[in-house]
Amino acid sequence: MKFGGTSMADLERIRRAARLVAAEVDAGHKVAVVVSAMAGKTNELVAWTDGAGQPTGKAAEVHADSDDEYDVVVASGEQVTAGLLAITLRNLGYPARSMMGWQVPIKTSMLHAKARIADFPADNLINAMDSGQIVVVPGFQGISDDGRITTLGRGGSDTSAVAVAIAAQATRCDIYTDVDGVYTTDPRIEAKAKRLDKISFEEMLEMASLGAKVLQTRSVELAMAYRMPVRVLSSFVEPGENLNQGTLVCDEEEIVEKHIVSGVAYSRDEAKITLLGLPNKIGVSAAIFGRLAAANINVDMIVQSEKRSGDYANQLFTVGRRDAQRAAEIMNEAKADIGFDDLKVDEGVSKISIVGVGMRSHTGVAETMFRALSEKGINIQVISTSEIKISVLIDEAYTELAVRALHAAYGLDKIGA
Amino acid sequence: MKFGGTSMADLERIRRAARLVAAEVDAGHKVAVVVSAMAGKTNELVAWTDGAGQPTGKAAEVHADSDDEYDVVVASGEQVTAGLLAITLRNLGYPARSMMGWQVPIKTSMLHAKARIADFPADNLINAMDSGQIVVVPGFQGISDDGRITTLGRGGSDTSAVAVAIAAQATRCDIYTDVDGVYTTDPRIEAKAKRLDKISFEEMLEMASLGAKVLQTRSVELAMAYRMPVRVLSSFVEPGENLNQGTLVCDEEEIVEKHIVSGVAYSRDEAKITLLGLPNKIGVSAAIFGRLAAANINVDMIVQSEKRSGDYANQLFTVGRRDAQRAAEIMNEAKADIGFDDLKVDEGVSKISIVGVGMRSHTGVAETMFRALSEKGINIQVISTSEIKISVLIDEAYTELAVRALHAAYGLDKIGA
Numbered sequence: 001m002k003f004g005g006t007s008m009a010d011l012e013r014i015r016r017a018a019r020l021v022a023a024e025v026d027a028g029h030k031v032a033v034v035v036s037a038m039a040g041k042t043n044e045l046v047a048w049t050d051g052a053g054q055p056t057g058k059a060a061e062v063h064a065d066s067d068d069e070y071d072v073v074v075a076s077g078e079q080v081t082a083g084l085l086a087i088t089l090r091n092l093g094y095p096a097r098s099m100m101g102w103q104v105p106i107k108t109s110m111l112h113a114k115a116r117i118a119d120f121p122a123d124n125l126i127n128a129m130d131s132g133q134i135v136v137v138p139g140f141q142g143i144s145d146d147g148r149i150t151t152l153g154r155g156g157s158d159t160s161a162v163a164v165a166i167a168a169q170a171t172r173c174d175i176y177t178d179v180d181g182v183y184t185t186d187p188r189i190e191a192k193a194k195r196l197d198k199i200s201f202e203e204m205l206e207m208a209s210l211g212a213k214v215l216q217t218r219s220v221e222l223a224m225a226y227r228m229p230v231r232v233l234s235s236f237v238e239p240g241e242n243l244n245q246g247t248l249v250c251d252e253e254e255i256v257e258k259h260i261v262s263g264v265a266y267s268r269d270e271a272k273i274t275l276l277g278l279p280n281k282i283g284v285s286a287a288i289f290g291r292l293a294a295a296n297i298n299v300d301m302i303v304q305s306e307k308r309s310g311d312y313a314n315q316l317f318t319v320g321r322r323d324a325q326r327a328a329e330i331m332n333e334a335k336a337d338i339g340f341d342d343l344k345v346d347e348g349v350s351k352i353s354i355v356g357v358g359m360r361s362h363t364g365v366a367e368t369m370f371r372a373l374s375e376k377g378i379n380i381q382v383i384s385t386s387e388i389k390i391s392v393l394i395d396e397a398y399t400e401l402a403v404r405a406l407h408a409a410y411g412l413d414k415i416g417a
Numbered sequence: 418m419k420f421g422g423t424s425m426a427d428l429e430r431i432r433r434a435a436r437l438v439a440a441e442v443d444a445g446h447k448v449a450v451v452v453s454a455m456a457g458k459t460n461e462l463v464a465w466t467d468g469a470g471q472p473t474g475k476a477a478e479v480h481a482d483s484d485d486e487y488d489v490v491v492a493s494g495e496q497v498t499a500g501l502l503a504i505t506l507r508n509l510g511y512p513a514r515s516m517m518g519w520q521v522p523i524k525t526s527m528l529h530a531k532a533r534i535a536d537f538p539a540d541n542l543i544n545a546m547d548s549g550q551i552v553v554v555p556g557f558q559g560i561s562d563d564g565r566i567t568t569l570g571r572g573g574s575d576t577s578a579v580a581v582a583i584a585a586q587a588t589r590c591d592i593y594t595d596v597d598g599v600y601t602t603d604p605r606i607e608a609k610a611k612r613l614d615k616i617s618f619e620e621m622l623e624m625a626s627l628g629a630k631v632l633q634t635r636s637v638e639l640a641m642a643y644r645m646p647v648r649v650l651s652s653f654v655e656p657g658e659n660l661n662q663g664t665l666v667c668d669e670e671e672i673v674e675k676h677i678v679s680g681v682a683y684s685r686d687e688a689k690i691t692l693l694g695l696p697n698k699i700g701v702s703a704a705i706f707g708r709l710a711a712a713n714i715n716v717d718m719i720v721q722s723e724k725r726s727g728d729y730a731n732q733l734f735t736v737g738r739r740d741a742q743r744a745a746e747i748m749n750e751a752k753a754d755i756g757f758d759d760l761k762v763d764e765g766v767s768k769i770s771i772v773g774v775g776m777r778s779h780t781g782v783a784e785t786m787f788r789a790l791s792e793k794g795i796n797i798q799v800i801s802t803s804e805i806k807i808s809v810l811i812d813e814a815y816t817e818l819a820v821r822a823l824h825a826a827y828g829l830d831k832i833g834a
Binding site: 011014015045048049051052053066068069070071072073075076077079080082083084085086087088090091097098100102147148149361 | 428431432442462465466468469470483485486487488489490492493496497499500501502503504506507508515517519520564565566773
């Protein structure tokens with residue numbers, strides 16, 4: 001069972017989480033729990049490390065890399081909630097203990113502030129659970145080979161939860177959060193959005209990557225790799241309320257009633273960069289994308305447009321909005337090398353995606369999408385596809401309209417739960 | 418170098434502490450640093466554990482012992498400041514890293530919430546320092562033999578600092594705090610109080626035990642056992658300000674100009690309990706003090722008064738004020754067994770003490786004390802003495818008057834710094 005920051009926000013919420021854990025134990029299950037820091041706490045700790053990291057004096061010109069100490073500071077938030085939940089469980093009459101990342105141990109890479117889980121020896125965890133303890137593990141944190149505290153990057157507690165579930169050989173990983181499941185789209189945009197009873201790992205991975213914030217992408221990757229079923233459900237209910245079915249993220253084979261399209265995702269964190277008048281010669285793409293990769297800028301969609309007069313073409317690609325200005329600077333610095341005429345940055349775009357394993361076996365899915373958007377007068381700027389998703393880049397102003405149009409076009413308001 | 422909570426209260430204070438550390442490094446010293454949590458933080462964390470520890474539901478009748486998880490929660494405060502100070506030092510251009518209690522490791526007993534340091538292997542610490550790092554160790558925390566986080570009890574960071582100094586084979590342990598040294602008495606009561614240049618371990622131990630809050634008692638015991646000189650000085654100055662001499666706590670032999678009396682201490686945390694009409698028979702004292710010891714109540718002064726009529730006597734003892742009502746309850750429960758007539762609790766008392774190694778070789782010290790108090794009309798209720806201190810119990814209302822009278826009587830306003 002994993003509880004996010006809003007579910008750990010204060011002692012009252014922690015008590016409610018404890019009651020949910022207790023109910024599972026009463027039902028005869030062995031339980032390990034993963035917790036986030038109190039809502040807002042991680043931001044406060046990060047702000048302190050930022051403040052402490054302002055270079056002054058001797059080092060004014062050299063911003064020292066302090067990600068290892070950043071990890072020491074920010075990992076403390078989950079340590080606090082893990083201890084408090086263990087105390088609360090004991091005071092409900094249930095044996096419990098916390099087990100820090102370094103005590104489990106959850107071994108990670110040494111890439112501080114965005115470490116990846118490398119190994120998670122299960123002996124300590126399983127021994128404690130076999131002795132009747134509820135084990136509470138702080139999410140987000142681990143330990144590197146050189147014995148330093150690491151953190152997994154923001155949202156990493158979901159990944160911790162899946163890792164602990166795998167280590168404990170759990171039958172399921174339940175992620176308690178502030179929504180009661182995975183929806184066909186964001187209910188704040190489309191009131192007719194429906195909660196899905198089940199969604200496949202592959203679809204969830206696409207949804208998470210495409211902007212649905214309910215689960216962290218890496219946690220879904222890990223769950224998929226180990227075929228660990230993950231259930232997303234609300235922590236804002238009391239034990240036994242049967243409203244609380246949640247959404248099961250599982251193998252496609254376990255989903256009887258498959259939808260052609262399971263969800264509509266959107267992301268406003270997009271920017272479009274167009275290089276005009278590129279020479280059409282070998283090595284130009286490598287020159288562009290090699291430079292962006294070297295700067296750790298992730299490129300999403302790429303389109304090379306038709307040639308214009310002679311041997312010149314336009315190159316269009318999208319990056320995260322916060323990277324847009326930096327990407328433009330890098331391109332402009334290499335303008336002579338790459339040889340383009342001009343560069344345009346458009347931060348007024350959003351990406352709308354439909355996701356569904358049904359696309360593999362059904363035809364006409366893309367056509368339905370393009371027609372629905374066209375009927376609303378929405379222009380498609382870029383298209384990209386994978387086996388189970390279609391994404392389009394549009395003018396950001398049409399985001400909500402596009403989401404609602406697609407939600408209706410695929411009948412998502414009529415499905416499931 | 419050790420910095421207390423007020424010296425770590427915010428990022429600005431942490432930067433000032435970092436400048437003080439940097440100045441020592443610039444002077445050619447290898448430095449290890451021990452830090453407290455931000456002022457107020459430990460209280461907040463303790464309050465959370467109290468709140469989480471309110472028994473409810475199944476366990477309403479059984480208050481579970483959660484000191485191990487209390488330790489997990491409260492130890493996080495020092496983890497945060499250790500990381501922040503390391504980041505700040507790096508950004509001043511000085512190599513630094515934090516090293517948690519479990520990383521050093523600072524091995525302690527398993528008595529959670531009031532663990533005692535058992536062993537502190539120095540290899541990790543010395544290797545890091547030899548490689549040019551400033552090592553920042555969170556105070557107050559350690560690790561037990563079974564690998565759990567422990568804490569040393571409130572004020573334990575002073576003890577951590579002395580332990581780290583011993584482990585690092587330091588020439589000195591500098592404790593930076595919100596006062597600039599050890600004074601002949603509390604300057605809030607006697608404006609003429611003087612800072613002492615030096616004070617012996619033995620005197621400091623008595624002063625700390627008797628209510629002077631500048632150093633934690635156990636830290637002085639540890640320093641004395643290893644003959645580790647401790648300097649108390651202010652963190653509220655910039656490096657190099659020569660105001661900042663502080664007070665050196667050291668071997669008596671190193672103090673050339675010895676005072677007969679070095680200080681006047683007081684404590685209001687006192688309560689007097691009198692058992693009236695006790696049978697004068699063997700085993701009565703054991704019956705009384707055995708019961709108090711079993712309840713973990715510390716008894717300070719004990720006086721058995723003259724017998725009254727026949728074989729009956731009164732027994733008087735003092736305990737910490739917060740233990741007074743509980744001690745009275747324990748006595749009353751055993752009233753029949755012990756066989757006293759009546760019990761009185763007086764919480765309106767305070768203890769005034771004079772401390773000085775000069776008492777060993779000078780006569781008339783006690784007489785001066787009693788005459789000075791008598792001249793002010795202050796009645797002495799109980800007297801207790803050791804080789805280097807005399808304590809008296811008086812009516813609490815006379816506390817300040819007594820402190821000032823004794824400060825003048827021993828000429829403490831005329832000494833030293």
